[in-house]
Amino acid sequence: AQKITQTQPGMFVQEKEAVTLDCTYDTSDPSYGLFWYKQPSSGEMIFLIYQGSYDQQNATEGRYSLNFQKARKSANLVISASQLGDSAMYFCAMREGEGGYNKLIFGAGTRLAVHP
């Protein structure tokens, strides 16, 4: 079974509007971390936001927020006030267990295109 599922291969959004990128996950470990990374055409992976499984509040980092619904096992990324520079691939990832020794499992990614 897929551990991380991103069902949207591509998304379009108008500049200055908000967009939600979907991510669902599957794990039986009670302790896990969820990450979102951005990969522009240059190829670098840019860390955006982190949500821990025990965190009570949804994570926010500037224009990025994570809509964490634990019972539904979803961790959607919300980008507010989209900018042209937000056009990129976005990957959701999960780390099972404690600490950083455990590997990251990535979803297939969603390509976001921001239109002027």
Place this chain on the structure above:
Amino acid sequence: GAVVSQHPSWVICKSGTSVKIECRSLDFQATTMFWYRQFPKQSLMLMATSNEGSKATYEQGVEKDKFLINHASLTLSTLTVTSAHPEDSSFYICSARDQRTGGKRDTQYFGPGTRLTVL
């Protein structure tokens, strides 16, 4: 965020030669680094976990004799693709675990990647 560098950013080599890729954490020490491979329009696939001072842990299906990993210091890990063939052409990305934040919030920061083309 933490800074991770990779060198070279791109390399073209002849079939049968070996290529070494370096991954450095520039402003933090990393006891654990990770090597990923990414084919065009696909996601990242973990190849191996590199641990400072010990042997790397390879993912299933990754040939450890072909992809040699050395993590000689707390800021440097190297991946050597030995006897490279055209099917090894790919985008290789490393990441380093920033343990300064500690515990569950440990985050992997990625290098800019190395594009390998084997002729």
